[in-house]
Amino acid sequence: MPTRGIRTIAAATLLGLVAGGAEVLGDGFETIILKDGQRVVGDVVAEKPEALYVDLGYDLLKIPRESIAKRAKGEEAAGAVVATPGGTVADPSGFFSTGLLRPAPVKELVAKFGEAVVSIETPSGKGSGFLINDQGYAITNAHVIEGETRISAILYQNAPGGGLARRRIDDVEIVAVNPFFDLALIKLPLPAGLKPGHAILGNGDDVNSGDSVFAVGNPLGLERTVTQGIVSNRSRNLEGQLYIQTDTAINPGNSGGPLFNQRGEVIGVTSRGTRADMADNLGFAIPVGYVKDFVRHREAFAFDKTNPNSGYRYLDPPRRSRSDKPAGLGGSKSDPAKAR
CATH class of the missing domain: 2.30.30.100 (SH3 type barrels.)
Structure with missing residues (x-):
């Protein structure tokens, strides 16, 4: 052999x-x-x-x-289900694929998997995401779509004559949200016959410090930006959650986008960076193992717009001061419970 x-x-x-x-x-x-x-x-x-x-x-x-x-x-x-060399296999959940792809130059990998990366637009800002199957399901950060009711996505499809064709998809549905791990599963209502490329999820156990990685996203609204670096630390503990630390440039707008390894497999979801006036080359991504568990157990995190714990941001009602108390309601300064 x-x-x-x-x-x-x-x-x-x-x-x-x-x-x-x-x-x-x-x-x-x-x-x-x-x-x-x-x-x-x-x-x-x-x-x-x-x-x-x-x-x-x-x-x-x-x-x-x-x-x-x-x-x-x-x-x-x-x-044991294992991909053939250079191939992929479907996860038992049916929602994503895993693979053992062959290493390739970043230029080739961006061309191959670039269609999977989407831009997320809401009334309050922009972020990134990536498709995990050909049915329009995609992963992004929970904070990208938190509190939003109108979400759109921009697809970038390889055009026959070269380059990318930009296609806007409105009325994106929120399927599941896990605010604790900052992950969200959304669904793009794809037109009939449209099957864009999707990403392949990698093996989190195969991530090591020093591995080459690259990110594709939309930092500061600059669409289709590719940044490259290495894994600085495979398991950085921040506020009780593990992250992949990387020196790949991660900026506002990259949130929710994929962090790829040198084989084009997604090993993390870019989620946070540091301000330029505080530190350089500090970026963090949510490990792909969290993503797999989140998708497999998506019913436990199903989004319900009528539930205040499901992702919508509710403001506290204004509190009435004592001086604003309407006459005739009773109460006194000595009885705070009645004076509210």
Whole structure:
């Protein structure tokens, strides 16, 4: 089985592994799922910090840990759904797809997945979002659509002659809102026959500090802006929630847009940055694991415009001062309960 970066070694090498302090196992067959979608089935006979050694029955295979996406045994291995190399698979929820895509230059990835990124417009401002399927469902930040009743989205479709065609979609529906994780699921009422491209959600466990990433969004209303950087920290704790910290430029208007890895998979939702007069190169994205859980359990966060906890902003009624109290209602300064 040809696998990049993996090589077979003589079985006698196992003796050297034992002498070198490797943990020798040999406790049953496992399925090793690689990041490029391929699988290796064999007996893991030794583990070292940098690699696993798998007995194929006729030789040993050295697999670098950085090439491994998942390990599974027995029924778990049989039921594991993994994309083919360069392909995608649908999540059981049916709402999004995950994948193990191949790395590519940012220019190619923007051209391939650019249609998935949309601009969100409300009477009070603009933000970003991205489509997760061809039915018009999209993810954005809760704070982008919070308190709004009129929401529009701008699609950017690849035109036959090159470039992008701008298409406005009105009457966008709020499907679910999770204000605690600042996520919202919205639905664009797409015209019949229109199926724009959608994003592929990545694996949050495959995010590491130093990974190359890029964002596509609409900072300060500048549509289709691409910024690039790296993952500065994969799990930054801010106010009790974990974020991906990145030096990718994140500005107002980027909120709700996707943070892509070097394979074009969405690994986070850009949500906050820092003021230029306070710090440089500090951006934060909500990890994709939160997004997957939110979409899978969307019924628990279903939006109801008649419920004050569902995203609409309600103002407190004005309080009447004592001097404004109409005559004849009774009460006195000594009885505050009646004087309100």
